[in-house]
Amino acid sequence: MASMAACLLMITTIFSILHLSFGLSSDYYSKTCPKGEEAVTDAVKKAVANDQTVPAALLRMHFHDCFIRGCDGSVLLKSNGNNTAEKDGPPNISLHAFYVIDKAKKAVESLCPGVVSCADILAIAARDVVVLSGGPTWEVPKGRKDGRISKASETIQLPSPTFNLSQLQQSFSQRGLSIEDLVALSGGHTLGFSHCSSFQNRIHNFDGSHDIDPSLNPSFASSLRSVCPMHNKVKNAGATMDSTSASFDNTYYKLLLQGKSLFSSDQALLAHPKTKGLVSKFASSQGAFSQAFVKSMIKMSSLTGGQEVRLDCKVVN
Known part of the structure; x- marks a missing residue:
């Protein structure tokens, strides 16, 4: 009961801070x-x-x-x-x-x-x-x-890269964002690079039965383990988010369906027919992804909560 009360308090606090601004x-x-x-x-x-x-x-x-x-x-x-x-x-x-x-x-x-x-x-x-x-x-x-x-x-x-689908849905819904928004905004992972620490859980000691997450493509998992060994000592070691990490496209979704995603939170999008259906839709249509991403970005970026116009972005007035 105490943990439920704490959760409700957190949700109430988030809604008191955030609101969709029209x-x-x-x-x-x-x-x-x-x-x-x-x-x-x-x-x-x-x-x-x-x-x-x-x-x-x-x-x-x-x-x-x-x-x-x-x-x-x-x-x-x-x-x-x-x-x-x-x-x-x-x-x-x-x-x-x-x-x-x-x-x-x-x-x-x-x-x-x-x-x-x-x-x-x-x-x-x-x-x-x-x-x-x-x-x-x-x-x-x-x-x-x-x-x-x-x-x-x-x-x-x-949201953590280790979140499951239920945790992701809760995080997004607390901010007025839907399952469609979750899948569309996850497409932002088409850009950039991730350090080993964010996906280490999938390639070493995954669970009691598997050292590697069985949902990972075996050759892809092997490549990740080669750059992120168990006792990695290379400070900035990691992997690009997808194979076209400098281009904003739908490659992220295509690779996700092939078992070539980095995060547990990426793989989680395949855990339910609705989210998996959206992944498939975006993987097959760059236009559908772009349209959904724009809609969700405008929705997310309309969450407001500030009080002033700072003269210096690093410090309050």
């Missing part, structure tokens, strides 16, 4: 900062041209921001003497490319001081990196405010 608008800054979005896009383009890891980094950063206190830029805040911020929480240690948001903010501030929130800049940048990676585009609803609270302890709310 006050957002694609033309929110049309009069107050008409060139602001263009300035963000320019900064992102320059960063991506110099560093191919930026797209995956910014897309993941936006997701991790929205899932804690809504899309309020709290993931951008730095820790101080009295508080360890979200960016220094265990699931966020590998987040990087914060400098891109800082540069974009500086460019926007030179045009329209104190007008455009860091949360909006991150949402625009997430859209831009998808486009720059060959994915779909969309009008980003704007008008988010920046949050003043950022706690590393709250990052335990982020």
